[in-house]
Amino acid sequence: MSRSGSSERIVFLRRRIAGLEAGGEPPPARAGDDAFSRLFNPSRGGLGEALPARPTDAAAAAGFAFALALRRLRLRPQGAIVWIAEDMAARELGLPYGRGLQAAGLPPERLVLARTRRPRETLWAMEEALKSGAAVVIAESWAEASAYDLTASRRLALAARRSGSAGLLLLPRAAGAAPRLASAAETRFEIAACAPPPRAEGAPRPLPGPPAFRLRVVKARGLIGAFDPQAWRDIVFDHEEAEFHGAPFHALPFHALPGRVLAAPSDRPALAPAARARRALA
């Protein structure tokens, strides 16, 4: 681990010790508490980075970036989102899918999708989009951690700060590099897929739960010491409220569904009300 990561950790531990010496309880750091709500405050602009913990977690990191974007767009009902997808990232992760975005609460007419060829183009397009003041800019770059340096991130961070936009840079290739990365971003998250709770022997397989992420906050400017950069935390995203919840995963009702139902053809013109009712019953 490099200096930047370890210094965050040391600050965090010092704060904790200071709290213990003062005789109080250590400050709880749970999603929904003060620090987390400040971190996920959608009115905050600036540059954020999302890196997967392992190469296979790239899709989870992308989902998390999208969840953050949704939160912010909730605040700006007319705002546009610019999504920049590099060819290589699109090959590995696929392109944003309109129907899925729509179902998650993003009308497709608010999205502009830019496809770039090289990491340099991606960074340029992201800077342009941030400068123009788009509500949210998500960029997915196949750049290696070494190609994305302090200068590049500083340009992006400045552009975001000046226009008040929120930029989210996704680096799917730099899996596991989050603690080593040196950049001028405001926040940096390391994301992993959140494993479902173990199933009891013989129990039927449940339905997939709501979108959940396992993350750690590697960097949060302005909130130094509030998060342990090494502690993983599970959070669940609620599309309807555009809100993160930190509730323990297995306590959620979604996984308690015992039976399975066939997906109803409810996106067809002839929406079957019976299918809805069946779903509600289940």
Add this chain to the structure above:
Amino acid sequence: MAVADARAMRPALRLAEADLRADAELLGRIADWCRRFTPLAATDPPDGLLMDVSGAAHLFGGEAALLAEVERRLAAQGFAARAAIAPGPALTRALARFSRLRHVAEGATREELEAIAAGLPVAALDLDETARHRLDRAGLRSLGDLLARPRAPLTARLGTETMARLDAIACRRREPISPRFEAPDFMAERRFPDGLTRQEDIERTLAALARELCLLLERHGVGARALEAVFYRVDGAVAHIETGTSRPLRDPETIALLLRERLAVLAEEGLDTGYGYDVLRLGAARVERCDAPQADLGVEKIDLAGRESESGARLDDLVDRLGARLGPRRVLRLYPQASHIPELAVALRPACAPAPATAETVPPAYPRESGAPARPLRLFERPEPIEAAALTPDGPPLRFRWRRRLHELAAYEGPERIAPQWWSAPADAATRDYFYVEDREGRRLWLFREGLVGRESAQPRWFVHGLF
């Protein structure tokens, strides 16, 4: 003469294979270069160029001076060129090839023109060998001999096509020039005695040209939808950049910004300024009516930052700027379509193109809570095949291998059966059963099995189509 004979006479002769395609390409490039003199330049294969200089010659100090300038510049580039100026293209062509006379003034009378044509040899008619031989035997050596003959028997002997050519040379008939590029409707240009080499200078000149062009556009009440900038290098190379806009544009700064992006692409690919560009031209290739903006009447438009007071103009500008650098086909918008096939349910179209008028009714998306089947956030352009084995013919795969990694099923939803569009799909299109699955590590994928077991295929194949 055969190659062997030529070799025998001159042993030091260097031989090169004729490369007709390269010649044609070179001719095209020279024609592009010629557009520095007039916007209407055409190639006259295999070895000629035609320019319509009416109204352009005075810019170079008259026709004679223009002629000298063209010859001097072509000679400087190492081309042995013969040039001529005359009132008709066919006559000009013939003069350049077969006459010492190089310049026929614009106001020449009909008789004068015929007299000039009469002095040309029969070869100017481009006849084949036998026809030329026959004329030669009949003692007809110059066009004057032909022009003096009665017309009817001559037509019977030579054919109407040759007679038409004869008429064209004598300027009895008008012949059009079809230029290589359409001349832009509006344009502004700058000429420099010395070439510009620094990119900043070129950018600054383009900004000045944009201001000039915008004045022109404003006077006519139009805005540019397509812009082209042409750079003529001192040594003859021509660089050409084009960019489209998503709304009629008349703002010099926005135009300059767009061109700067295109120029940056050229610079990245290695813009070779060489000895410098001495002519810069900016034109509006396509224009559209553009009225002066009016105060906002509360029209709701998706705006970049989400503040209501601003219009969508900034988003349009961003789309243009991204499109100028990345290419307009890489800046896209999503349009839902009336189709239940997942990959056809959303169309990606260039964002600078106008939104299509959807004749079909597009079903609205239902939120997940209504019980609608899951749709992934990301879709692969091409479904990726996986190795999977299901326990039951209709069930989900308990284990599957995707990208050489084994995934074990932890939770799933499905199947959601999606049949091909029987009214348009090919006969062998298979039904797909989609599963929304979550593996033991929490990764969520959208799988489908192609083909109904037993009915459509014995060994159905499995694919990953999207990620959640």
